[in-house]
Amino acid sequence: MNSPRWLDSDEQRAWRAYLRMQGRLTARLNRQLQADSGLSLADYEVLVHLTDREEGRLRPYELQRDLQWEQSRLSHHLTRMQRRGLVTREECADDGRGAYVVITEEGRRAITAAAPGHVETVRRLFFDGLTREQVAALERLAADVLDRLD
Amino acid sequence: MNSPRWLDSDEQRAWRAYLRMQGRLTARLNRQLQADSGLSLADYEVLVHLTDREEGRLRPYELQRDLQWEQSRLSHHLTRMQRRGLVTREECADDGRGAYVVITEEGRRAITAAAPGHVETVRRLFFDGLTREQVAALERLAADVLDRLD
DNA sequence: GCCATGTAGATGATGCGTCATCTACTGGTG
DNA sequence: CACCAGTAGATGACGCATCATCTACATGGC
Numbered sequence: 202m203n204s205p206r207w208l209d210s211d212e213q214r215a216w217r218a219y220l221r222m223q224g225r226l227t228a229r230l231n232r233q234l235q236a237d238s239g240l241s242l243a244d245y246e247v248l249v250h251l252t253d254r255e256e257g258r259l260r261p262y263e264l265q266r267d268l269q270w271e272q273s274r275l276s277h278h279l280t281r282m283q284r285r286g287l288v289t290r291e292e293c294a295d296d297g298r299g300a301y302v303v304i305t306e307e308g309r310r311a312i313t314a315a316a317p318g319h320v321e322t323v324r325r326l327f328f329d330g331l332t333r334e335q336v337a338a339l340e341r342l343a344a345d346v347l348d349r350l351d
Numbered sequence: 352m353n354s355p356r357w358l359d360s361d362e363q364r365a366w367r368a369y370l371r372m373q374g375r376l377t378a379r380l381n382r383q384l385q386a387d388s389g390l391s392l393a394d395y396e397v398l399v400h401l402t403d404r405e406e407g408r409l410r411p412y413e414l415q416r417d418l419q420w421e422q423s424r425l426s427h428h429l430t431r432m433q434r435r436g437l438v439t440r441e442e443c444a445d446d447g448r449g450a451y452v453v454i455t456e457e458g459r460r461a462i463t464a465a466a467p468g469h470v471e472t473v474r475r476l477f478f479d480g481l482t483r484e485q486v487a488a489l490e491r492l493a494a495d496v497l498d499r500l501d
Numbered sequence: 502g503c504c505a506t507g508t509a510g511a512t513g514a515t516g517c518g519t520c521a522t523c524t525a526c527t528g529g530t531g
Numbered sequence: 532c533a534c535c536a537g538t539a540g541a542t543g544a545c546g547c548a549t550c551a552t553c554t555a556c557a558t559g560g561c
Contacts, residue, residue, distance in 0.1 A: 341485070412509065446556075
């Protein structure tokens with residue numbers, strides 16, 4: 202890795218601004234969600250994906266694919282969520298190794314209660330400051346970067 | 352927080368793409384840095400800021416302001432870095448409550464060794480896929496969002 | 502000089518994320 | 532059927548992040 206192509210000053214500024222924005226924004230969103238509903242962003246994501254399928258039930262590997270999380274992160278997280286009564290695990294008849302994650306009533310109540318405040322916060326902290334062109338450009342940019350990450 | 356303004360589909364897509372990009376990108380950067388140099392992104396940031404001042408010495412509260420970290424996060428992190436020999440803490444003569452964080456020789460070696468590979472990875476995973484206009488737009492966007500976060 | 506308030510920093514508890522590793526089952530090939 | 536490679540998932544150890552709380556010193560008003 203000798204003599205790398207360093208970042209020029211435009212890139213430096215953009216990179217620092219991006220890092221700072223993402224750090225602060227994530228922190229704020231997490232804090233709001235935690236304070237108002239006792240959920241973490243991670244909990245929220247899991248619950249959203251579970252409620253997307255109306256049975257409220259998914260195989261962990263599907264959840265993993267959807268969320269793009271590490272397998273062990275998901276497994277640990279589900280254990281914590283299970284301990285708090287947000288989800289349960291059930292056996293999977295088709296595949297003896299497998300399992301189902303199922304959202305509980307309490308999980309449904311939690312996500313239902315949390316969603317409005319969270320969405321409102323995302324809007325207020327993020328989208329309200331941006332034009333539609335900026336939003337479109339961001340989607341583009343994220344897609345371009347993601348393409349190269351595989 | 353009744354009847355929030357939900358996100359429309361453009362916003363939804365942009366938001367999901369952003370979240371996914373940032374999660375995967377951060378993970379990749381962290382992994383590369385960790386694997387190639389034994390540093391975390393957080394270590395890297397701290398060391399960069401310390402080497403920016405050529406004495407290699409800062410008051411924790413300055414570091415905190417620069418990094419925009421929570422105070423206790425910084426304190427815990429410095430403790431871990433100290434344990435690994437990357438920094439030391441010294442007393443502050445001017446202010447009896449205060450302290451200095453000082454980068455060690457080992458800290459300097461670590462950041463010097465880590466920087467080229469890290470920068471190269473940032474370039475490869477991020478900037479190489481983007482046009483200069485996209486980079487400029489991102490800086491703008493991040494600045495706009497940051498303005499509203501205070 | 503004394504007290505109130507504020508600021509610098511550390512610490513313990515707890516939840517989150519990653520890595521390495523383990524178990525158990527599946528499914529294909531001989 | 533026996534075997535083996537692969538896949539689903541769990542777990543322990545350890546570093547990271549946050550919250551609440553604590554100590555100690557600084558500083559301004561009386």
